[in-house]
Amino acid sequence: MNEFSSAIGAALSMIVTLDPGLVEIVLLSLRISLSAVIIASVFALPLGALIALQPFPGRRGVIVLLNALMGLPPVVVGLMVYLLLSRAGPLGPLGLLFTPTAMVIAQSIIVFPIIAALSRQTIADLHEEYDEHLRSIGCTPLQSVVTLIRDGRYRLLTGIMAGFGRAIAEVGAVLIVGGNIQHSTRVMTTTIALETSKGNLALALGLGLILVVLALGVNGTALVISDAAQRRYG
Amino acid sequence: MANGARPAEKREHPELAAANDHPLLPLVARQLRFGINGRRIIRNISFWIGSSGRTIILGPNGAGKTVLLRLCHGLIQPTSGQLSWGDLSVAEARAHQAMVPQRPVLLRRSVAGNVQHVLSVKRIPRKQRPELVAAALEQAGLTDLASRPARTLSGGQQQRLAIARACVLRPAVLLLDEPTTNLDPAAVRDVEEMILAVGAAGTKILMTTHDIAQARRLASDVMFLNDRRLLEHASAAEFFSSPKDPVAARFLDGELLG
Amino acid sequence: MFPNDDIRLTSRRAIARWAVLAVGITMLTGAVSGERQTITVASTTSTENSGLFAYLLPLFTAETGIDVRVVAVGTGQAIRVAANGDADVLFVHHPPSEQKFVADGLGLERHAVMHNDFVLVGAAGDAAGIRGMIDAAAALRLISAGEHEFVSRGDDSGTHKKELALWETAAIDPRPASGSWYRESGSGMGATLNTASGMDAYTLADRATWARFGNKGNLEILVEGDARLHNPYGVIVVNPERHPHVHVAEAQAFVAWLMSERGQKEIAAYSVDDRQLFFPDALPDAAGEK
Numbered sequence: 001m002n003e004f005s006s007a008i009g010a011a012l013s014m015i016v017t018l019d020p021g022l023v024e025i026v027l028l029s030l031r032i033s034l035s036a037v038i039i040a041s042v043f044a045l046p047l048g049a050l051i052a053l054q055p056f057p058g059r060r061g062v063i064v065l066l067n068a069l070m071g072l073p074p075v076v077v078g079l080m081v082y083l084l085l086s087r088a089g090p091l092g093p094l095g096l097l098f099t100p101t102a103m104v105i106a107q108s109i110i111v112f113p114i115i116a117a118l119s120r121q122t123i124a125d126l127h128e129e130y131d132e133h134l135r136s137i138g139c140t141p142l143q144s145v146v147t148l149i150r151d152g153r154y155r156l157l158t159g160i161m162a163g164f165g166r167a168i169a170e171v172g173a174v175l176i177v178g179g180n181i182q183h184s185t186r187v188m189t190t191t192i193a194l195e196t197s198k199g200n201l202a203l204a205l206g207l208g209l210i211l212v213v214l215a216l217g218v219n220g221t222a223l224v225i226s227d228a229a230q231r232r233y234g
Numbered sequence: 235m236a237n238g239a240r241p242a243e244k245r246e247h248p249e250l251a252a253a254n255d256h257p258l259l260p261l262v263a264r265q266l267r268f269g270i271n272g273r274r275i276i277r278n279i280s281f282w283i284g285s286s287g288r289t290i291i292l293g294p295n296g297a298g299k300t301v302l303l304r305l306c307h308g309l310i311q312p313t314s315g316q317l318s319w320g321d322l323s324v325a326e327a328r329a330h331q332a333m334v335p336q337r338p339v340l341l342r343r344s345v346a347g348n349v350q351h352v353l354s355v356k357r358i359p360r361k362q363r364p365e366l367v368a369a370a371l372e373q374a375g376l377t378d379l380a381s382r383p384a385r386t387l388s389g390g391q392q393q394r395l396a397i398a399r400a401c402v403l404r405p406a407v408l409l410l411d412e413p414t415t416n417l418d419p420a421a422v423r424d425v426e427e428m429i430l431a432v433g434a435a436g437t438k439i440l441m442t443t444h445d446i447a448q449a450r451r452l453a454s455d456v457m458f459l460n461d462r463r464l465l466e467h468a469s470a471a472e473f474f475s476s477p478k479d480p481v482a483a484r485f486l487d488g489e490l491l492g
Numbered sequence: 493m494f495p496n497d498d499i500r501l502t503s504r505r506a507i508a509r510w511a512v513l514a515v516g517i518t519m520l521t522g523a524v525s526g527e528r529q530t531i532t533v534a535s536t537t538s539t540e541n542s543g544l545f546a547y548l549l550p551l552f553t554a555e556t557g558i559d560v561r562v563v564a565v566g567t568g569q570a571i572r573v574a575a576n577g578d579a580d581v582l583f584v585h586h587p588p589s590e591q592k593f594v595a596d597g598l599g600l601e602r603h604a605v606m607h608n609d610f611v612l613v614g615a616a617g618d619a620a621g622i623r624g625m626i627d628a629a630a631a632l633r634l635i636s637a638g639e640h641e642f643v644s645r646g647d648d649s650g651t652h653k654k655e656l657a658l659w660e661t662a663a664i665d666p667r668p669a670s671g672s673w674y675r676e677s678g679s680g681m682g683a684t685l686n687t688a689s690g691m692d693a694y695t696l697a698d699r700a701t702w703a704r705f706g707n708k709g710n711l712e713i714l715v716e717g718d719a720r721l722h723n724p725y726g727v728i729v730v731n732p733e734r735h736p737h738v739h740v741a742e743a744q745a746f747v748a749w750l751m752s753e754r755g756q757k758e759i760a761a762y763s764v765d766d767r768q769l770f771f772p773d774a775l776p777d778a779a780g781e782k
Contacts, residue, residue, distance in 0.1 A: 087577035087735060095737065097578050098532060098563055132309060133339040138329055139355050147351065151342045179563035182546075197682025198541050199689070199707030229342075232383050 007205030014206065026210070029187040032100055032174070033167035036107035037115075041160050044112050048119030049145055053127055066120065069113035074106075078173030081106040085177065098179040103187070106173040111163040118159030122152045154229035161222035165215050188214075258319040258327050258406045259438060260284040261306065266315035268301060275301050276312070277462045287454025288429070288439040290470075292446070294491045297459040299442035300336065300411050306440065307333045307409050319407070330406040334413055338396030340384040345376055348384045349399050356403060366402050374398035374428060390421025394428055401432050408432055410441040414448065426452060446486060450474055458482045460491055530559040531742045534571075534579035536650060537680045539725070540564035542700030542769055547762045552749050558742045566649035566680060574598065574728075577735030580743040582728045585698075586650035590726045599728035604773040605750050606759050607724040608699050610654060612715035613685075614640075615692035622694075628718040629662040636664050639673040641693035645684050646676030650723075655696045658720065685711075698723055703764040724773070 014022045051062060083089050085097040085105075096102045126148045134144050149156065171189035178185030180194060188211045195204035261283040268276035276298050283289050291299045304310050305317060308324040319327035341348050349367045358366065371377045374394040379387065384395060393413055400408055410429065414422040429452065433439045443449055449456060453470040458479065466479040477483045485491055539545050540562060549560045563573060567584040574582035575598050582599060584590060593599045612622065612631055620640045622631040635642050644666070645652035659666055666674040675693065677684045681701045688695040689709035697705075702713070727750055729743040749755045756772035763769060 087737070088575075092577070093737075098561065130339055130341070132335065134355075135309065136307065136328075136333050136335075137352050137355050143355050147341070147355075179561075179565075181561045181563060184561055196686065197537065197680055199682060199685060199705040201707050203706075 003202050003205060006202035007209060009206075010203050011206035011209045015210065022207075022210070024183065025186055025188050025191050026214070028100070028185075029168060029189070029211075029214075032103050032187060033107060033164055035104045036111055036167050037160060037164045039104065040108045040112040040163060041115050044116035045119050045149075045156065048116045048121075049123045049149065051116075052120045052123035053141075053145065053148075063117075063120065066113055066117045070117055072110065072113065073172070074110050074170045075172030075176065077110050078106050078176035081109065081173065082176050097177065098181060098185060100178070100185055102177040103174045103185060106177045107167045107170060110170060110173060111167050114166060115159055115163045118162060119156055122155040122159065123148050126152045154226050158222045158226050161218055165218055168218070169211065169215055258322060258330055259286060260320065261440075262316075262318050263306075264316045266302075266305065266317060267313045268305060268310065269313050275462060276305065278315075279464045280315075281457060281464055281467055283440070283455075283457075285455055286436075286438050288433050288441065288452050289455050289457060290449045290453035291440070291442040291457045291459060292449045292453075292485075293442075293444060293459035294485065295444055296461075298462040299444075299459055302459065303333070303409050303411050303440065303442050307331060309333075327407075331409060332400030332403075332405040332407075333409040334393070334396045334400050334411065336411045336413075336415060338392060340387075340392060340395065343384060344381045345384050345387065345395055346371065346380040348395060349402050352399055352402055358403070370398040370402040373401070373431065375424065388421070390417050390424055393417065393421070393425050397425070397428055397432065401437065404435070405437060407438040407440060410439070412442055412444070414443075414445070422448075458485070460485070528559050529557060529739070529742050530561055531580040531739050531746055532561045532563060532578070533581040533583055533746070534563050534565070534573040535583040536567050536570060536585060537564050537682065538585070538651075538698045538701045539583065541682055542698075542704050543764065544700065544759070544762055544770060548755075548758055551758055552746065552755070555754075556742075556745055556749065558745060560746065566645075566647050567651075567653075568648035574730050577730065577738065580730055580738045580740075581746055582730065583725065584650060585723055585725045586653055587724055587726060589650075589653075590728060593728060598731055598734055600731055602726045602728050603747055603751055605725050605727045606756075606770040606772050607722060608770050609716065609723050610651065610696055610721040611699050611702060611713045612694060613688070613697055613702060613711045614694040614714045615710045616712050617692070617710070618714055620694065623714045625715050626717050628715055628721055629658050631715045632658055632662045633664060635694055636662070636666060636669075636673075639669070641673050641675065641691055642666070643675045643677055643684055643688040643691065643693045643695040645681065645696075646678045647680070649680075651681060651696060651698060654721075654723070658696070661720065700764075700769045703767065703769055725770075 013019075051059065051066070081102060082097065084091050085094065085102050086092055087095075087097070096105070127144075130144075130148065130151070134147060139147065169189065171193055174185070174187055175190050175193060178187070178190065180186050180190040186194070188207060192204045192207045192211070195201075195207065261281075263279055263281050266276055266279045267274065279302065291302060293299050301310070305312055306324070308328045317324050322330075341351055343351065346367050349370050350363055353363045353366060367380075368377070371380055374397065376391060376395055376398065379391065384392070387395060397408070397410070397413070408429075413429070414425050417425065426448070429439060429441070439452075441452070450470070453473075455467065455469045456473040457464060458466040458473070458477070460481050466473065466477060466482050468478070473482070474486065477486060481491065535545070541564075545560075545562055545564075549562070553559055563570070563579060565573065567586050567589065570579075570582060570584050571589055571593060573579050575593070582590070582593065583605070587602075590599075590602045594602050612628060614620070614622070620631070620634045620638050622634050625631045644655060670676050675687065675691070677687050679687075681697060682705065684695055685697060685702070685705050686707055687693070689707050689711055692710050694714075699716075727747050729740065729747055730738050732738045732740045750759075751774045753775055756775045759770050759772045760768060
């Protein structure tokens, strides 16, 4: 129990003094996870909409696969990306191992199925509801997609935030492909792992509390946004 | 068109011209059949609708009224038989029609936004939209609710919005499927008034209902459907005073057909 | 084509999408920026966790302008990283593996940089009664005989290999007991110490990691001083003939600095709780034991 109070104390003192070490890893964590979510969304949103709206043979299998990939263990993704990016691997000449870029790549892969599956579900639900009306007024397929995405934007945003939450809290993949190098690839979660291995449990826990608050903030924002959407649009 | 669309308006809004000349009439159906998985849902219906008034498709629930309406609008294809609106095929005619289903789907936008969406889909230039939206909301008595979320409206208000949205570009034909089911009497009255106004402005009304009293109030002519067949098609006056079909007579007497 | 709003809207969206993508990529390239000279060093957790690198490397960077990026993993993994060419320098503490590394043509030459020692730690209560012993193998024999809980690295690291060598000297094979009193944690030194601390168990640790470890709990050093607990560190430049992309010049500069009088003095100067943790090997008179 002592650890918890020292943890809270450690966390507060770091926050209040804006400890530069803390600021550095928080900013890097945010930069990497936000980049990963943006990149994953650019591909996952259109793909999710496409799967939702365009029937094709084997579609149901693809949907099952997409949903299953949401549970892909991050450490496995990290390992695969590591093997790809290592100098001994196929993409070795790019020299990307142990860089923030590698971490963004790994997290994009982890987050992609989450955003794709959730957008697919959102668009499919809206499509079922709106389809007849849109056909009746003569929407082209393009106009339909635009309408669905526009009307579903809050739910889509929630899906994207779910992806962000996963990315910011992930440690297995970024540890393997990043190498936890100080001032370079060390983020909040890998710092927590490191301080734990040094036995600095109070500090690790304090960082963990800060990370939880960050994740709570993201999810809280998502909840507030979707609540506002519920109230405004029903 | 009686209510004075000026010639200038006709040039700017070709859709209004359509309402003037009714190129969609007569609506002709020949031996229409519709079935799913072997189940016959419409059994060999033929009719000819020429009058530009309000045609009510009347019948008990399960008679096939909704399916017939959707066939006319082109949302579903007949299994066999022919359907045509004037010189146009059903698919071509749909651009000049609007349909209000039994449960209208309102977009997750404001009242005005729902109307604007239709204008945007039909590619009406932005400058012209505010005026059209305002006119539509006025027609529906919803001007004060323009910025409210459409889905928070009452049942009657939503129905009026759906009709206003459908009529914003003065379609040649307005199809309505049981528009006042589940509405309270005041709301029913408001919706019926709106339908009458739309019809008076020159739009052909094709509407289904199982409510005999409503049919009496609104119909110019009546198509009586029962058990997937068209049993009688007559002017309102003839149908309600002396129906030729015995089943229709029993229905008008209040018997439950089943 | 219709000059219609929706196609323009969609183009706007498409443009916005790709703008965002461009921003994302820019953020990435921002992260990979840097024309500064750098080297990547694959090392063990003991050099990192003990705080040696945090003390030593800024001194090197200040003098040479070369940034040192340390990937701190177990010895076995560090060797694989260097063998794959993902690092420029290998800095670990298992001479047989290091010599094999050079012999296989993966590294240029092994330089003996520094050394310290391993210690046997355990709960203050010392149920096996090994406190004060010098003979580490005999101590292990007592632990095994009494079936007292012992946490092993179990991860193919330098420490792990040293531990297995000691068991062999004691003529005991602890592996059949794996899961009962012999616990193979399969993790790094810090995690292993956390486990031992939580269980009040015995374990073998390098002195440097132990010194800085913040969760000792009831554990204390019980056995030290055995010559067999000697822990030598070597540094090797990765062979550029195998991996042409290696930053050879900077890597050589790093090794040279470590082996120089300045480097060796700074290694000796590093202490925790007033105790010197690493003893330089290149300059016998640079203070400390040899």
